[in-house]
Amino acid sequence: MPVITLNKERFSRFVGKQLSVDEMEKWLPWIGVHIDEKGPDYVKIEVNPNRVDLCSHAGVARAFKGLMGWETGIPEYKIKHGKTVLRIDKSVSNIRPYMLAAVVRNVKLDEDAVAELMEIQEDLHWGIGRDRKKASIGVHNLATVNAPFTFKAVAPNAVRFVPLDKSEEMTPQEVLEKHEKGVAYKHLVDWAPKYPLLVDRDEKVLSMPPIINGELTRVDRNTRSLFLDVTGTDYNAVKQSLNTLVTTLADMGAKIESVTVRYPDHTEQSPNLSPQQMSLHLDHANAMLGLHLSENEAVKCLKKCRLDAKKSGKNMLDVMIPAYRIDVLHEVDLVEELAIGYGYYRMKPTLPVTITVGEEHKAGKLARYVEQILIGLGFTEVMNFTLTNEDTHYVKMQKKPGSPARLANPVSSEYTILRAALLPGLMQNLMDNRHESFPQKLFEVSDVILINPNMKSCCERRLHVAGVVSYPNANFTEIKSIVEALLTNMGLKKWRIKAIKDSSYLEGRVASVSLGKEQIGILGEIHPQVLNNFTLENPVAAFEVDLEGLVGKS
């Protein structure tokens, strides 16, 4: 999520009132940002990803003034009709079909503003542009180039220009191969036979969207006029990015001038900052929030959120939403605006009148009973992750590798598969607790994940219980008594214990537990090689029982 550091003085200038850090800390959260940190002269805030319009001092100040009631309603943005023309060549229509632009004059950028402009760009790239795929932004010093501009696709080595932060000329091909931004973003264009390029009247290169700008149009403190371009694959994302950027610059004091954008098949004026219109059913909103706001009160609340609203009928409001608010998808989003404008802090908590009778899940209930029995037998519970690795799960247990559910993108070699049994985890626990006093009696009642093509997710979650006993005299007889005590107290009868072979256990000291025809468990003395593998010095007797089939039955 974007993090913005709001400088107290700078923020106060935008708000138009001298604020203290404490006041900022107290009131900012009510517009829906999170306070990350407070310093002597700054407040660091975290902005929710749907509110890229709050990614600058100007943007936060705009919302803040509204909430405090100092400046409410929709902010008005005047666009002067400009003469700049941008031509979109049809050669880009299969690569990056959309471009919108704006001219911004009377810009006064101090160093903070230049830095902030860069940050907003990055936040927009992330929040709307999906890492430049759907939309990417170019900010240019207008004084260095001449309109009309053309957005077109060129052959990989047809042109040479100096990319930003470099001193030598490169072809688009070379940019993708050598420039760090080229390497990072080449997947967005390198599949196309030609690469998109923005040039001026004299074929001077402004930028190679969405990779890098040219050094030629670099913006600095002395820049007074900007040419903004946004290109992309999604028209809405392109429009939203441009509108957010333009309105922020306007709030910083700049004048907006329109650009005529000529597509092969149509022409439009850019930017288009006309507000979005939506109806709000106030009775429905009141019912959701548990409030009883009149139309007038509701209009006041919405205006505090920098929207405009007027009554259009009984319990009906017409709401105007500024162009920078890209997060309003549905009427329900206005319900939230209403609540924010009203103030969450003013809403008194109530309890629902709904009467229901609660019940625990049968699996949770069985797990609880099994826990109770094993604790009565002197066992201590452990809780392991379902994520594990093949070394612990198979190799150390002296088992042939199985086919467990496997992660496509593990974050470490420790967690690569999902466990199909609990016992390996318990062995690991014994290993980690070698230095503690004995006897050690551990158990776990938890889930394992087995492959099952009959399930929708092709995997099945099964409740298991496993236990280990470790001390110099741990043996088969003891663990058998424990398992039988467990089964008896679970209310089971007529289970069968039968000698089997299992490579994790000592031959002749391992048995299966069956109910009817189904084998549900295993018990025995752990093989000394397995003990060596886990560097254990004491014998271990162990058991594991699949409880899933018993859920709801005992």
Next chain:
Amino acid sequence: MPDLRENEQKTLLTLQKLGGKANTDQIVQQSGLAHAAVMRAALTLTEKKLVKINEKPQIAVTLNSEGKLHAEKGLPERRLIDILVKFGNQMPVEKAVAEARLEQSFIPIALGWLRKKDWATFAGKEKLLTVKGEPPQGADEKLLQLLKAKGETLLETLDKPLQDAVDMLKKRKLVETREKTIRELELTEVGWQTVKKGIAIVEEISQLTPELIITGKWKTAKLRKFDVTAPGPTVYPGKLHPMRAIIQRAREIFLEMGFTEIRGPIVETAFWNFDALFQPQDHPAREMADTFYLSYPKLGKLPAKSIVEKVAKTHENGWTTGSKGWGYRWSAEEARKLVLRTHTTSETIQFLSKHQKPPVKVFSVDRVYRNEKVDYKHLAEFHHIEGIVMDKHVTLRDLMGTLKTFYRKFGLTKIQFWPSYFPYTEPSVQATVYAPKLKAWIELCGMGMFRPEVLAPMGIKYPVLAWGGGLERLAMLELEADDIRVLYKNSLSWIRRKPVCL
């Protein structure tokens, strides 16, 4: 007569036998009691004013390893003399040394002491050794034998010649001395009166046995009174894992509040984890960096076509929900990808899709996964708590009240609600609670009302209140852990140390 225990009686009688005054070692030797038993008796007898303890600094004498060797074989000079006497009182030195099998290092010592003690003379080129006769046992030799027999001996108990011998052997580096406090017990006047009246020893019994109980012998037997303050061995009860205890508490609270528990798959299709919750397929949270995807099995099955189509349309253009939708082309292939669920809401929405009749109040406390690097604040696998209320007329204020009640039951009474954002709720709220232990407000959960884009495709007609979040944060608070990894390290000492009552 004061009530005396068996060991006290024996100690008193022994003391009487030893003349009313003796040190503890002597009493131990004489009485056959264990040293610790005598010491305990001495203390209690002192309290009863029958005995007083005199502490005296003493010097204890012991043999060192060379001293022990000489005590065994005889001093080197004695071993040489014995040979000479055996071979007629006269022999060349070399031969005598060989016959006596004297160790090389002891030869100069033996010859030196022969001269010093004036036991023999040397003469001629061959160094002929001549003795006058067998010399009597010296005090030094007597001391060696005494120490060999008795072990550590107090200097004070030795006569003058032996005390001089201690000095001599100390110089020869055969004995060592050290300072030692000797506790001497002495009968007091009351003590003398008590023993003079006579003490009949009654045998005390430490363990009450079935035999004593059945035969009725317990009536005449004297059961030893224990020092109830003496430390005993530590034992550890079997118990729940502390994290499980917190999970159980959370479950109990939900049940107390009338919620029903639900349990769903851990491996889930992206459809239920994301798409059904209106998270667009290019949403950053769906990226590999946040979510664990499976490479085997890789794809799951989608639910009934009717549901899938509605979800797809809602994403693309809002369908009939009144929403604008996300405006992109929805892919069924992307939705079939299998993930480890990133929240338990994947199960909640499935449950609601099958239980559309109000009211529904359900909860889960269950495992969720995030593709995160594990550190003191983050785990790749942890527990989510989640509560859901669906009913005809529930409100955002009801959600606030439900949450407030839930956390109050956890002992957290101060709670605040802030505007927030979650992709599938609107309005969305962040709750912070005041943790008195930390003296700070902390974020414990997110909440909100399900969006129409989530409800409509599932055919849910009534408002749904939802809240949820990680449980580990709360557990860390309750268990006073600064590092989240402690919760699943399964350190036996940590589990044994944590009380069952939290």
